[in-house]
Amino acid sequence: MARETFIxxxxxxxxxxxxxxxxxxxxDASYYQGETAESPDMTGETIDRIKNGLKDMIFGTSVTIVIISPNLKQSKWVDWEIEYSLKEYKRQTTTSRTNGIVGVIMKYNGSYDWLISRSQNSDGCTTRYIDSSKLYDIVNGNRYNLETDDKYxxxxxxxxxxLNGSYIALVEEESFLVNPSHYIENAxxxxxxTENYNLKKQR
Incomplete structure (x- = not known):
């Protein structure tokens, strides 16, 4: 089933x-509510007007896809979009619920090693390490935050x-593009x- 999404x-x-x-x-792209070529040009607009425009796009969605790229933290807006996606806001008689969020890791120079490294543990398990310095605090705060008894x-x-150990799962772009609906449904x-996760909703 298609979900209203924001990228x-x-x-x-x-x-x-x-x-x-x-x-x-x-x-399913018809359910995408984000920026398109037909979206209003917000160049030169005040911060409040830009934020209100983004709020209008995010408010009716249920899943946010965040593209994790090497210089993501230089963006003036993405961390705010994540924060807004996580919070609940009321408009007249309608309240937006917390969005599910999935991060799609961009392949850069042919690999993901700008963000990901792996090592094998003594018990034979392979552990994936994410360079948290490349991510916003609000993303790091929603990683490895499952709180159920069987969280490991x-x-x-x-x-x-x-996928399930973090509220914001991070997926390589190649895996995501094979079956995007799988990861959207997981989010x-x-x-x-949400009661199973210790959510960080502030930047």
Missing amino acids: AYKYSEAQDLRDEIIEKLGA SCKNCKSFDQ YDKRNA
């Missing part, structure tokens, strides 16, 4: 991947499942189970 990304380096995601969504995918090395399912 947060750094325009100068992730526009091509954003376009590819929309293409892969196929017919491996009790020996106390590692978390890559949507977690949106309906």
